[in-house]
Amino acid sequence: xxxxKFQKSALAISSMAALVALLAPQAQAANDVGELDITGxxxxxxxxxxxxxxxxxxxxxxxxxxxxxxxxxxxxxxxxALGSPQTAILSVKAAADGASACALGGAKWDVxxxxxxxxxxxxxxxxxxxxxxxxxAAKGFSVKLSTxxxxxxxxxSTAVNFASVNNTxxxxxxxSTVSGPTLSATDVIALTAQMxxxxxxxxPGVFSHSIPLNLWxx
Numbered sequence: 001x002x003x004x005k006f007q008k009s010a011l012a013i014s015s016m017a018a019l020v021a022l023l024a025p026q027a028q029a030a031n032d033v034g035e036l037d038i039t040g041x042x043x044x045x046x047x048x049x050x051x052x053x054x055x056x057x058x059x060x061x062x063x064x065x066x067x068x069x070x071x072x073x074x075x076x077x078x079x080x081a082l083g084s085p086q087t088a089i090l091s092v093k094a095a096a097d098g099a100s101a102c103a104l105g106g107a108k109w110d111v112x113x114x115x116x117x118x119x120x121x122x123x124x125x126x127x128x129x130x131x132x133x134x135x136x137a138a139k140g141f142s143v144k145l146s147t148x149x150x151x152x153x154x155x156x157s158t159a160v161n162f163a164s165v166n167n168t169x170x171x172x173x174x175x176s177t178v179s180g181p182t183l184s185a186t187d188v189i190a191l192t193a194q195m196x197x198x199x200x201x202x203x204p205g206v207f208s209h210s211i212p213l214n215l216w217x218x
Contacts, residue, residue, distance in 0.1 A: 047102040049215060052089030052188075064088060066143070066195050071202045074140040079124025082141055082195035087155050090173075091188040092217075101185045109217035110181035111189060112170035115162040119209070123198050126159040133208040140202030141195050143209065147173045148190045149183060156192030169216055181216050 067083035074082065092102040092109055102109075120127045121142065128142035146156030158175060165171055169180055173189050176182045183189070 047092045047104075047217075048095050048098055050089075050091045050093045050098065052091065064193055066193060069141075069195075071140070071204065074197055074202050076197040076199065078197065078199045079126070080197040082197060085146075085155065085192045085194040087190055087192040089154070089188050089190055092185060092215075104185040104217060107185075107217055108181040109183050109185070109215065110169065110176065111173045112166070112214045112216055113160075113162075113173065113211055114165070114170040114214075115211065117163070120162045121198070123196060127162040128196060128198075129209045129211075131207045131209065133206050136205045138203060138205035138207050140198065141207070142198045143207070144194045144196050146192045146194070147175065149174050149187055151186050151188065153188060153190040156190045170214060172216075181218055 064086035066086060069082055090111060092104070094100045094102050115127075115129070119130050119132060121130055122128070123142055123144075126144055128144045130142060131137050131139070145160040146158055147160055148155065148157045160171065160173065162171055164177055166177065166180070169176075172181070173191060174182050
């Protein structure tokens with residue numbers, strides 16, 4: 001039986017949401033939008049990380065537009081959802097064609113993240129991303145991440161608990177807390193981002209948060 005060693009490669013996930021000229025009731029300018037950019041790939045020659053967009057020029061890059069809101073829309077009870085959630089489907093694919101499942105044999109894979117305690121807060125019982133923009137930062141909302149796993153999932157349904165950390169893997173997007181990577185080659189991770197109100201003082205501006213990802217397999 002093949003002996004698989006634990007391996008990881010650094011990926012990156014970033015979220016940006018623009019809230020500009022929020023008081024104008026008319027349609028906003030073209031640059032007054034929100035987006036979540038996700039990029040990455042496995043560095044091994046045998047596998048690639050797919051984000052589920054077969055039409056993209058680079059299947060390791062995807063933009064999730066989280067929308068634009070007025071100050072009045074942002075004000076609300078803690079945890080109130082803003083706009084429509086957006087989802088990226090993460091999976092491992094064969095490097096040869098970027099479409100067929102990666103040949104991991106009996107090995108398992110997963111994606112781990114590490115969010116510093118200073119970069120998340122608890123809103124409505126869920127841990128959510130704080131705004132880490134250094135200048136022109138918006139206030140009044142946070143971003144919640146949810147995941148689901150399986151062979152045919154299309155949206156995340158379980159909130160990612162950034163406080164649940166494995167000493168080796170960090171916070172695994174599969175939800176595993178003990179045994180490490182648990183996903184088979186044909187499984188996918190549906191990662192959904194959703195803006196939510198945090199009822200703090202509402203200030204128009206930008207939202208950004210960069211998250212390093214580690215893709216583990218064994």
